[in-house]
Amino acid sequence: MRRASLVAAVLVLGVLVLLPLASIVYEALRSGIGPALATFADPYARDAIGLTVLVALATIAVNGAFGVLAGWTLTKYRFPGKAALVTLIDLPLTVSPVVAGLAVLLCFGNRSPLGGWLEEHGIHVAFAPLGIVLATIFVTFPYVARETIALLNETGRELEEAALGLGANVWQTLLRVTLPNARGALLNGLLLCNARALGEFGAVSVISGRIRGLTVTVPLHIEDLYNEDNIVGAFTLAALLAAVAIALTLTRSALEHRKPTTPDAL
């Protein structure tokens, strides 16, 4: 009985998950390794990879900093409206990525007062890399904040209160007590956030404007190549992107599995 259900589970996940992964590799290599590698010789593909790396790095930096700050304020202080704010942080998880992209576009596009003002000062958001970064931050923001909030809630306020009582200022407490404690949760959230940032499609496709070589990320370039019937190119980039995202996610699961009992065990 147990053996039968295990075999059935392997079959189901095999068809549902492993077969699609195998087909990505198969489609990428169907004309041999040469044409697949030729994808990377295309300057547009290189630009797309460069932009995606840039967007992912910027997203990690911003979400890492804001995630810690949000976690800090939401767990160490009490203030009215806190519960509503904690709920609000999760909103991007249920909002459609397309709606998120539209929100950034309408807020910072040149039709809006804010976007118009920025445009006058030479800062382009809509149809520019900055807009792509903002949309990606919006979509991936909860991943880091959730992890740090959960951890900081658990560790309580005693350590911080002790540090403050011994004469440390707020920044010293944050940098030398809270951050080292939250390191594991932060890394966890950043890995997840990074995996999503690399592959974000819906939000980015709305704000990007699709200027080749300038605002086309890897997922958007995959769509373009696929629509141009460049199947080998599309699946080669797809294999690269999927491999990186899966590696990041599995690293995170592996870290979570050997959950340390004390922060020092990290």
Add this chain to the structure above:
Amino acid sequence: MLVIAILVIVPLSAIVLTMAGITPERFLSIAFSPRAIAAYELSLGTALGASAFDVVVGVWLAAVIVGERSLTGRFLNACVDVPFAVPTAVTGITLVTLYGPHGWIGALLARAGITVVYTPLGIGLALAFVGLPFVVRTVQPVIATLPQEFGEAARSLGATRATILRRVTLPLLAPAMLTGFALAFARTLGEYGSVIFIAGNVPFKTEIVPLIIVTRLEEYDYVGAAAVATVSLVASFLLLLAINALQRRLIRLRVAE
């Protein structure tokens, strides 16, 4: 805190403000045009169907994985993360190729007379793929800590396996199942990248809500896009509140044990 407000509230309010210039009647006629209503029905129906499928398959998979501490079990556990990790556009082009008329699975199904791509079934397939990890990861920890005594007591009282499953195990799992369902539903309702390649995108037939928004934008109809997005946003917000309430209850129940 200002930062969160700027990051989340300001952009979202820009959507609502875009419609400041139009009357409520005009808003309703745009947001609930026959084409938009067809898209709401399609998105709701396929997301509900896919999430329900995910609950059935996900609970079973979670039970198998929890009970299996071997290498195979760990491998299956890692497989569950894959749909969550793979970028949505990659999922989209992969599924449409795999289930297309010349694909490995599509060719087999075609012989049986089943067409997946460019039908609501294809949309449901993509959504089921995307939503599965949410159910498994929500139910898995609850199954792992399920108290054994109730089942043993029921068995000693002469209950059959089916009765134990129906009257003991499933009621204990119900809150986690409901939470997993809500998480999968919220994610799949707004899903875009994995769907548009396999959907076919025919108005009134296979056009999902996010696609209508994109189509309006491509026509430079910002008000039209914002009107549909507002409806979608309200749904997301209600779902978020529901999920929050469900998760709080789930945590309370686990603490109570």
